[in-house]
Amino acid sequence: MTIVPPSPGEPRRPHGTRDPGDAWVVADDGTRYWGRFGAAGLLAVDPDRGVLLQHRVSWSHFGDTWGLPGGARHQDESASDAALRESAEEAGVPAGAVRPRLISVLDLEIWTYSTLVADVVTPFEPVISDxxxxxxxxxxxxxxTDYPLHPGFAASWPALRALLPVRPAVVVDAANVVGSVPDGWWRDRAGATGRLLERLGALAADGLSAERLGLPADVWFPEWRVVVEGLARAVEEPPAASGVAVVRAKGSGDDAIVAETARLIEAGRVVTVVTSDRELRARVEDLGAVCHGPSWLDGE
Structure with missing residues (x-):
């Protein structure tokens, strides 16, 4: 493998700058891959309009084909951040207009390409901005497939399309999870639940491995629903952007968890319930959910 800088005629970033990641990785057989630190692209999915594709100019690599807005990753930049940055630069995708759902990674050992599949939550019109x-x-x-596709996208599209109907969700039994750690939660249930929400917010931002969820692809960003009951209902609502939502049980917390699980499964979600309560586990498993104990949140 060798690293080859771009030629003077190849595209530059805004204002004519170059990033250290803007270079070709050349395999031993001479095949070139753009991005010294790998590359990433965005597959934005709109429920009414389909997916956002970019028609590449003729002079670009595999020009005159259709693919995803994307490009080289910066050093130490996450795949998700790179895909969102590149799609903003190339297609004017507004910040916050899409919500990440999964990342699928093509790993060639010398180079990786990460596809961020994200749902459009605020409709927008793309803008040619480079x-x-x-x-x-x-x-x-x-x-x-009616379009002349970029070879890399054409190869990955069948697997990506098969993943589009898959939408995971995690329902957390807050009382059970909080009660599994003897940290004085009984003195301040709302405060302990607030700390749990912060912890889940970090998981929501980083995503969960496909292995933990029993799903294909590489990383998933499931919907998070945290059911709270009793005094814990006084907990503050987490920011909408956190990806974590609170369900405040009016009565039995277990009944609320079962109802939320049933609602999500009916909506087509693949549901994981986090609780160690045996009776509750049996009830949600009968609905089709997968159950794990509180240690699952720590990757155990």
Whole structure:
């Protein structure tokens, strides 16, 4: 493997700057891959319009093909951050307009390409904002293969399309999880629950491995629903951007967890319930959910 800097005629970042990641990785057989630290792209999914594709200009690598807005990662930049930054630069995707759902990684050992699949939560019109885009378009999922696709995207599309219907969710029995740690939670249940929400917010931001959820791909960003009851209902609502939502049980916490699990499964979610309560586990497993104890949140 060798690293080759871009030629003077190749695209530059805004204001003519170059990032150390803007270089070719050349395999022993001469195949070139863009991005010294790998590359990442965004597959934005709109429920009404399909997926956002970029028509690449003729002079670009595999020009005149359709693929995803994306590009080289910066050093120490996460795949998710790189995909969102590149899609903003190349397609004008607004910050906060999409919510990450999963990351699928092509790992060639010398180079990686990470596809961030994200749901559009605020509809937007893409804008050609750099010279690499000839056209940007929302393409219905069933019509994607009608376009002349970038070879890399064409190879990954069947697997990515198969993942589009998969939407995981995690329901957390807050009382059970908080009660599993003897940290004085009984003196301040709302405070202890608030600390749990902060912890879950970090998990929501980083995502969970596919192995932990029993799903394909590499990293998932499930919906998080935390059911609170009793005095813990006084806990403050976490920020909407955290990806964690509170469900305040009006009566039995167990009944609320069962109801929330049933609602999510009916909506097509793949549901994981976090609790060590045996009776509750049996009830939600009968609905089709997978259960794990509180230590699962720590990766155990």
């Amino acid at each position: 010279p690499e885009s000839r056209e940007l378009a929302w393409v219905p999922v069933d019509a994607v």
